[in-house]
Amino acid sequence: MSKVSGRRFDILVVGGGPAGMAAAAYAAEHGQRVGIIDDNAALGGQIWRGQSEPAASKWAERLRSSGVTVLCGRVFQQPEPCTLLAEGENILHELRYEKLILATGARERLLPFPGWTLPNVMGAGGLQAMVKSGFPIRGKRVVVAGTGPLLLAVAAYLQKHGAEIPIICEQASWSRLARFSMALLGHPGKIVQALQLKRELASARFSANSWPVAASGEGRVEKVTISQTGKIETFPCDYLACGFHLVPNVELPLLLGCQIQNGYVQVDDFQRTTVTDVFCAGEPTGIGGVESSLVEGEIAGLTAAGRIAEASSFFGRRGKLRRFARSLDRTFRLRPELNSLPAPETIVCRCEDVRYSHLREHKSWRAAKLQTRCGMGPCQGRICGPAAQFLFKWNPDSVRPPIFPVRVESMAGLSAPANLELTTGGRE
Amino acid sequence: MLSQVTMTVNGAQIVVPSGTTVAVAMAIAGQACRTSLSGEPRGPLCGIGICFECRVAINGRPHNLGCRILCEQGMDVRTNE
Numbered sequence: 001m002s003k004v005s006g007r008r009f010d011i012l013v014v015g016g017g018p019a020g021m022a023a024a025a026y027a028a029e030h031g032q033r034v035g036i037i038d039d040n041a042a043l044g045g046q047i048w049r050g051q052s053e054p055a056a057s058k059w060a061e062r063l064r065s066s067g068v069t070v071l072c073g074r075v076f077q078q079p080e081p082c083t084l085l086a087e088g089e090n091i092l093h094e095l096r097y098e099k100l101i102l103a104t105g106a107r108e109r110l111l112p113f114p115g116w117t118l119p120n121v122m123g124a125g126g127l128q129a130m131v132k133s134g135f136p137i138r139g140k141r142v143v144v145a146g147t148g149p150l151l152l153a154v155a156a157y158l159q160k161h162g163a164e165i166p167i168i169c170e171q172a173s174w175s176r177l178a179r180f181s182m183a184l185l186g187h188p189g190k191i192v193q194a195l196q197l198k199r200e201l202a203s204a205r206f207s208a209n210s211w212p213v214a215a216s217g218e219g220r221v222e223k224v225t226i227s228q229t230g231k232i233e234t235f236p237c238d239y240l241a242c243g244f245h246l247v248p249n250v251e252l253p254l255l256l257g258c259q260i261q262n263g264y265v266q267v268d269d270f271q272r273t274t275v276t277d278v279f280c281a282g283e284p285t286g287i288g289g290v291e292s293s294l295v296e297g298e299i300a301g302l303t304a305a306g307r308i309a310e311a312s313s314f315f316g317r318r319g320k321l322r323r324f325a326r327s328l329d330r331t332f333r334l335r336p337e338l339n340s341l342p343a344p345e346t347i348v349c350r351c352e353d354v355r356y357s358h359l360r361e362h363k364s365w366r367a368a369k370l371q372t373r374c375g376m377g378p379c380q381g382r383i384c385g386p387a388a389q390f391l392f393k394w395n396p397d398s399v400r401p402p403i404f405p406v407r408v409e410s411m412a413g414l415s416a417p418a419n420l421e422l423t424t425g426g427r428e
Numbered sequence: 429m430l431s432q433v434t435m436t437v438n439g440a441q442i443v444v445p446s447g448t449t450v451a452v453a454m455a456i457a458g459q460a461c462r463t464s465l466s467g468e469p470r471g472p473l474c475g476i477g478i479c480f481e482c483r484v485a486i487n488g489r490p491h492n493l494g495c496r497i498l499c500e501q502g503m504d505v506r507t508n509e
Contacts, residue, residue, distance in 0.1 A: 039477065040496075046476055107478050119460055119471030129475030133495065134448035135455055219460075219469060350473070350481060353466040378480035378491075383473070405480075405491075 002090045002409060007069070009035040011304050012084070012097035014075050014252060017045020018290050019282025020103030021059040022297030023304070027101075028066035030305035035095065036063070037086055039074035045105055046125065047290050049132055055290075071095075075252060076402035076410070082277075087410045099277045099304045102253050102265070103297060106283035108150075108243035109386045111334075112348045112356065113341040115215030116242070124154040124243035131161055138162030140238040143224045145169035145212045147332045148245035149289075156200040158241070166235050168201070169210035169226050171244070171338065176331045177208055183327035186320065189291075211338060215240050245332045247386045248284040251403045270311055271300035279304055288325030295321060334390055342391070349384040351377020356391075365394035378405045435503040444499050451475075451482040451494030453505065461494050462508035469507075483508050 013024045016038030028034040036043070043063070048056035063070065073088035075095075084100075086093040108123040115121065122130070124146055131137045142163045144155045147170055155168050170177070184190050210228040215221045225234045250260055259266040259274040265284045267273055273280050279300040282293035295318045302311035342348060344357035354374040362368040365375070365388060374388070375381030380403065381388075381396075388394050402411065433446050437457040444453050451472045454461050460469030461482040472482040472495055482494035485506040494505075 107474060107476065110473065110479075117464070117468055117470065119469055122472060123474050126473055126475030129495070130449075130452055130455065130472060133452050133475075134445060135452040220471070347464075347466075347468075350464065350470070350479070353464050353468070378483070379478060383479050 002092055002407070004092045004094060006094045006096070007035060007071075008096040009033050009069070010097070011035075011099045011101060011301075012037070012095055013101045013103060013301075014038075014084070015045070015103035015105055015282070016040065016043035016070070017047060017103060017105050017282060017293065018055075018059070019105075019293035019297035019300075020045070020101070021056075021063060022294045023101045023103060023279070023281055023301035024068045025059060025062040025066055026298050026301030026307075027305045028063070028068045030302070030307055032305045034066075035069040035071060035097075037071040037073055037075065037093065037095065039072070041072060043070065046129070049129065074404050074406075076404045076406050078256060078401070085410070087404075087406045092410050100256075100279065101271075101297075101300050101304060102256075102258075102273070102278065102280040102284065103282045103293075103300075104249040104252050104284055106246040106248050106287060107382065109245055109247045109390075110242070110383055111146075111244050111338060111341060111387050111390065112346050112384075113212055113214060114343050114346050115217075115221065117347050117350055118215055118217055119220040120217075120238060121215050121221050121240045121242065124150055124241040126243070127239060127241040128154045128157055131158065136162075137239075140164070141166055141236065142239040142241050143167055143169070143212070143226070143235050143237045144241045145210070145224070145226070146243045146245070147171045147334070148243070149328070149332075150243060150245070152194075152197045152201060154241060155204060156197050159201065159204065163239075165201075165204045166237065167205045167207060167210075167226065169212065169228070170206070170208050171211040171335055172208060172332055173335075174208045180327060180331040183324065183331075187324060190324070211341075212240065212242060213341060244334060244338075245328075246283065246287045248287065249382075250284055251380075251382070251399050253278075253280060253284060254399045255401060255403055269315060270303040270308070271296055272303070286322065286325045287328060288321055289328075292318070292321040292325055339391055348387060348391070349374040349377065349381075351375075351379050351384075354384075359388065360392065365389075365392075366397050368392075368394070369397065380404070430501060433499045433501050433503075435499055435501070435505060437505050438507055446499070448499050449495055450484055450486065450492070450497045450499055450503075450505055453499050454482070454484060454494060454507075460507050485509075 010032040013036040024036040042050040044056040073086035265280040281296035281300040342356040
């Protein structure tokens, strides 16, 4: 049986990564009654994953000492203004708030190519998360591919845990990477990180202008074919860790009616969205990394607590980090060649097994959804949506509650025996 | 708390360190988490509870996110059909 728990906060923060933790701490330290909810067992977001990182434990301590209420659950619906419903394990949270700070983070962009649905083909961050959850990677051969700064961080992490990395394939060109390293000059901390990664990965082969064109194997991936500046080479491997930078989680902001611009939640200088008393901080406003998320969280938390002057003292620092975010976007923009990776029979929507040849007959995401069920399985288009947007230039659709599959009893908001059915949103 | 957990994966007994997620136990056992609509074996993809590829049947209940659930003593995990 699940029970319903009602709570009321001055400020509710959704998302317990760096942006959410900073926002909650600053708001609570200025006298607000603050709640923070995250769908992971521990705060820290995907970047810190729990509190083993010193930075994460520092923020967790500030949350404790300022009296922030920490909840675990997944927000799926807004039944009425200033109220959100979240599903936890055996509990339904009904959360009321005066002000809301959205810090919903980002996920990896995953692109379809022949063989990408084979077991052991994972997101780069996805495989790292598995290893952090106890998977022994020692002795396994892992091809790391895709785009973005995460690739090097993941490769270094896996290698440190005993994996063999035959090659790291970055789709960006050397000239873009060279311009990016110039952009790093304004950020000494990031140069130190980059040099450290380079030292750790000294023995690994790094190839720019490179991307996976196919994965193959019996029942799991056994080899990966890579295109390197037009040259084709095959690497035997146990895992392919492949992610194409990050895309923001904007489903909840969309549900609440926040304006989205170029894929990101539109905010003003004080991190206010276009919806009154709803703020947004971190990756949903632009993929900028942990420092950018922290400063945006600080500004959102202070503003929500009414400390406008203090909030504006962070503008200079945020401006600098936003410029860095824009250089990330430019450097790791997807090259058009990746458009032709899927074969006609390649599955694009993994939930509903919808193939590329069936999708390309349609003119819009909505038409494809209606005709093929693409994007209407349990992930609700979180994986195939960004891929279809890149492949077909389709604009995403509106979102409908519940924005995550929930137990039927949570939908009803009632206590009932645990029901096994998955309820997904957006059925037409 | 036990330092190890004994459980079954598709009927075969395995022992994993406590704190291991169900998705990781499936990977250690070399078993697919689920079978897709067209019959493909699938394993974990995103690792963070978004893609739903790692959903497994636990103690007879289908559709559990393997990457978010920790293994427990005596747990019976099966590929989600």
